[in-house]
C-alpha cells in the first residue's frame with residue numbers, strides 16, 4: 346500500500362506537488378495520469394525517498410522509504426530506464442543491485458527470464474534498445490520480489506508485442522495481491538490495464554476513481570481525462 350498525506354514539493358519557485366493525498370491499494374493496477382509537468386515523476390521520486398518533500402508524507406506499507414530495513418523487498422520501481430551503466434552486462438547490472446540488497450543470484454536469473462532478457466543477459470547494456478532497457482529496468486524493480494511496484498511510463502519504446510506483455514505483467518502482478526502504480530500517457534492502453542485511476546494536474550489531485558466509473562460518465566477514458574484535465578494543461582496547444 347502507498348499512502349500520500351498532504352505531500353508537497355517546491356523546487357525553488359516551482360510547486361511540483363501541491364498538498365497531494367491519496368492511497369494506492371493492493372490487488373489492482375492504479376493508473377497515474379496527468380499532463381506533462383503535472384508532478385507524477387516527482388511524486389514517485391518522493392515515495393522512493395529520492396527527493397525530500399517540502400512538507401507532508403509519502404508512506405510505503407505505513408513507513409517512510411528511508412526507514413524501510415530491506416527496501417528492495419518492499420518496493421520496486423522503474424523510473425528512468427536510461428539511467429543504467431552502459432558498460433555492464435544486463436546480468437552484472439542486476440547482480441550488483443542484488444549483492445548490495447541481500448538478494449540471491451538465483452533471483453537475478455529469474456528476473457531476467459521474467460522480462461524476456463535471458464538470451465541477452467551477458468550483452469552490454471550500452472547496446473540495448475530503449476525497449477530492452479525498459480525490460481531491464483522492470484527486472485530491477487522485480488528483483489526483490491516486492492509487494493509494491495511503481496512504473497513511470499514503462500511502455501515507452503516498446504513494440505506492440507512489448508506493450509501487450511507489459512499490460513499482462515501489470516495485471517498479473519496486481520492479481521498476486523501487489524500494489525501497482527503505473528503512469529502512462531497512453532489512455533487506450535491505460536483503459537485496458539488499470540482498474541483504478543488517479544489524475545493529477547499542476548501537482549494537485551483532480552480525480553481518484555475507477556476506470557469503470559469514468560467510462561460510465563464519459564464516452565472513453567481519454568474523453569474523461571481530456572475533460573478533467575482541461576484546466577491543468579501547462580504545455581501544449583489550447584483546447
Ligand SMILES: Nc1ncnc2c1ncn2[C@@H]1O[C@H](COP(=O)(O)OP(=O)(O)OP(=O)(O)O)[C@@H](O)[C@H]1O
Pocket residue numbers: 356359360361379380381382383384385386387388
Ligand atoms: N529536480 C527538479 N528541479 C526543478 N524543477 C523540477 C525538478 N523535477 C521536476 N521539476 C518540475 O516539477 C514539475 C513536475 O515535474 P514532473 O517531472 O514531476 O512531472 P510529470 O507529471 O512526471 O511530467 P511528464 O508527464 O512530462 O513526465 C515540472 O514543472 C518540472 O519542471
